[in-house]
Amino acid sequence: MRIFSGIQPSGTIHIGNYFGMIKKMIESQNEGELFAFLASYHALTSVKSKELLEKNSYEAAINFLALGMDPEKSTFWIQHDVKEVLELYWILSNHTSMGLLERAHSYKDKTARGIQANHGLFSYPVLMAADILLFDSNIIPVGKDQIQHVEMTRDIANSFNHAYSKEIFVLPEARVDEIVATVPGTDGAKMSKSYNNTIDMFTSLKDRKKQVMGIVTDSKELNEVKEWENCNIYSISKLFMNENELANLRQRYETPGEGYGHFKMTLLEKINEYFAPYEEKREYYLNNKKEVREILEFGASKARKIASAKMEIVKDCVGLI
Numbered sequence: 001m002r003i004f005s006g007i008q009p010s011g012t013i014h015i016g017n018y019f020g021m022i023k024k025m026i027e028s029q030n031e032g033e034l035f036a037f038l039a040s041y042h043a044l045t046s047v048k049s050k051e052l053l054e055k056n057s058y059e060a061a062i063n064f065l066a067l068g069m070d071p072e073k074s075t076f077w078i079q080h081d082v083k084e085v086l087e088l089y090w091i092l093s094n095h096t097s098m099g100l101l102e103r104a105h106s107y108k109d110k111t112a113r114g115i116q117a118n119h120g121l122f123s124y125p126v127l128m129a130a131d132i133l134l135f136d137s138n139i140i141p142v143g144k145d146q147i148q149h150v151e152m153t154r155d156i157a158n159s160f161n162h163a164y165s166k167e168i169f170v171l172p173e174a175r176v177d178e179i180v181a182t183v184p185g186t187d188g189a190k191m192s193k194s195y196n197n198t199i200d201m202f203t204s205l206k207d208r209k210k211q212v213m214g215i216v217t218d219s220k221e222l223n224e225v226k227e228w229e230n231c232n233i234y235s236i237s238k239l240f241m242n243e244n245e246l247a248n249l250r251q252r253y254e255t256p257g258e259g260y261g262h263f264k265m266t267l268l269e270k271i272n273e274y275f276a277p278y279e280e281k282r283e284y285y286l287n288n289k290k291e292v293r294e295i296l297e298f299g300a301s302k303a304r305k306i307a308s309a310k311m312e313i314v315k316d317c318v319g320l321i
């Protein structure tokens with residue numbers, strides 16, 4: 001069974017990415033063959049600065065490695081090192097209807113927010129289909145916002161298989177963990193780089209404190225009983241606390257005397273504690289970027305073998321002599 005997923009190096013990685021996808025991927029290394037990559041070509045749809053893309057790419061790679069990505073056991077690379085994906089992208093474009101792309105939520109959301117659409121943004125799902133189909137991937141661990149893209153991948157694969165009456169592409173399935181399908185941000189909306197409501201995974205203690213202290217709550221006073229059910233602090237605490245700790249927190253909400261600032265401090269400590277064990281390894285890679293680049297290149301060399309064999313089959317199938 002092949003498990004496959006990717007992340008765009010388009011900004012600092014946040015706890016939504018972590019619980020929605022990264023954690024599941026790292027854990028899945030014991031379950032099947034893991035293929036994990038950094039979607040650098042996809043990031044070009046939003047990042048238009050050389051320095052920023054380079055910085056984000058290293059950071060994403062380093063975070064994965066610090067969190068336990070094993071480059072020997074798994075295949076871990078950066079998208080643009082395996083050029084076959086662009087060949088497949090073009091071939092698949094000819095099996096993707098305009099209507100399918102026009103229905104994509106992420107495209108519709110971005111244009112609704114006034115982002116000028118270009119062809120890269122519009123055809124984003126075709127490149128994502130190429131990523132997945134190039135590797136005969138079975139399971140795609142993702143957050144809820146990517147389910148539609150995986151469904152579109154199935155549509156494109158079906159359309160291709162049907163056109164040539166051959167089962168060339170494996171139909172992938174999205175794997176979404178309901179509890180963390182959509183991790184809320186500091187304002188209660190989906191945590192997202194584009195909404196500026198993130199709590200970042202690795203950041204300075206000062207910045208993390210600022211993010212946690214910025215969690216939006218109602219304006220109940222210290223001496224009032226508070227509701228934990230719809231409280232953003234509680235929703236995020238659920239990711240970091242066990243049942244006993246949560247029961248204790250609920251009790252504190254129900255007992256007058258403490259304010260939201262106290263609950264935020266408890267959460268902040270839990271988050272700091274959670275990521276602390278990975279800091280040392282992260283620091284090591286931050287000081288050894290050349291090694292990080294070599295690890296990605298090693299991953300690409302493994303990925304390319306599979307990708308080029310698949311492209312031989314695809315090209316033969318469509319008649320590219």
Ligand code: TYM
Binds near residue numbers: 016149
């Ligand atoms: P990206 O970079 O936006 O996000 C990476 C992963 O994090 C998940 N995620 C969340 N999960 C739960 N709650 C949240 N608030 C939250 N925010 C983000 C996303 O669902 C995703 O799983 N298109 C992809 C990258 C990609 C890809 C692929 C993924 C390119 N090709 C092929 C899988 C297979 C993306 O933009 O993810």
